[in-house]
């Protein structure tokens with residue numbers, strides 16, 4: 001099967017790809033029916049806007065997974081418009097840039113924002129693809145309520161199964177009276193009316209919680225993995241982290257809230273730690289976690305938003321530790337983990353080691369054996385294994 005990359009918007013055709021480009025599952029596309037619904041209304045709005053409107057059009061896009069919304073709306077934006085695109089994911093940013101470039105879409109007046117940046121004031125049009133995580137939804141709704149005005153046109157859509165009573169009630173609480181449309185192509189629009197009198201509930205992000213009965217406090221921004229409790233794989237890994245030598249360079253790949261980094265620093269305060277994640281909120285959480293617990297170690301730590309280890313030099317690290325992801329957006333996949341292992345091999349010095357925790361049923365042992373020439377299982381419990389490979393010359 002060949003992946004469908006041809007996205008039709010009426011007479012306009014766009015060539016859209018997911019990121020990373022070498023997706024093993026060819027049945028996945030870079031857009032879905034909710035993107036199509038959002039773009040249908042957004043294009044109608046842009047076309048209906050008077051050419052002599054007094055202010056240049058300001059458009060805000062939230063959660064554009066692979067750039068379909070940004071590319072699609074750009075085909076009808078007047079030249080002087082400003083386009084603000086908010087993404088938490090480095091992979092989404094890479095996809096959007098790649099797709100804009102390959103469709104020859106100008107980046108003039110494109111503002112790429114991360115999930116932690118303030119939203120622009122009083123946008124005319126907001127294209128909102130609902131996030132699946134409700135903490136992040138609350139965080140974004142609170143920010144939106146501050147940013148929009150009663151005149152802002154909100155276009156919101158998601159898969160019908162994701163528009164629950166709870167989701168609609170969050171829109172009611174944060175924005176104003178809300179209802180869902182009928183189902184179209186298994187998706188629905190959310191129609192919400194800005195209520196100036198409604199004060200949104202106070203949000204408490206980032207969430208802070210204590211690790212078991214320790215003094216350790218974990219700081220979690222709204223979109224970070226395991227933001228409300230310790231992941232069970234991470235719990236097992238905490239008991240099997242390596243003892244690293246003084247002055248080692250250790251990379252926590254896919255650092256999340258920094259729980260593994262923190263434990264490593266506890267065991268070996270004299271190491272150089274690099275915490276990487278593709279989520280801006282994860283990187284900020286890891287940094288805040290170290291700051292909260294060990295502010296004096298901050299100078300020996302780097303916090304980097306990256307796609308795997310793309311920004312790390314070859315042969316530069318003594319250790320890579322990793323609790324790999326098993327999905328991208330809503331698709332279950334092992335290809336990100338495979339890329340992490342390949343990057344780890346490139347970035348490790350000769351003699352350097354990659355140690356991972358993995359769900360027992362995943363095929364990582366075989367992959368590591370193939371890549372490194374060997375792989376040792378160091379520990380196991382009924383659900384997880386701890387695997388280690390050494391980079392030989």
Ligand SMILES: C[S@@+](CC[C@H](N)C(=O)[O-])C[C@H]1O[C@@H](n2cnc3c(N)ncnc32)[C@H](O)[C@@H]1O
Pocket residue numbers: 091225226231233234253254255256257258259260276277278279282306307308309323324325326336
């Ligand atoms: C299973 S979580 C582990 C988080 C944390 N280390 C822990 O043990 O709780 C996997 C992490 O990998 C990150 N991730 C996913 N794809 C990535 C990529 N391409 N590059 C870097 N990090 C990625 C996710 O954002 C997530 O924080």
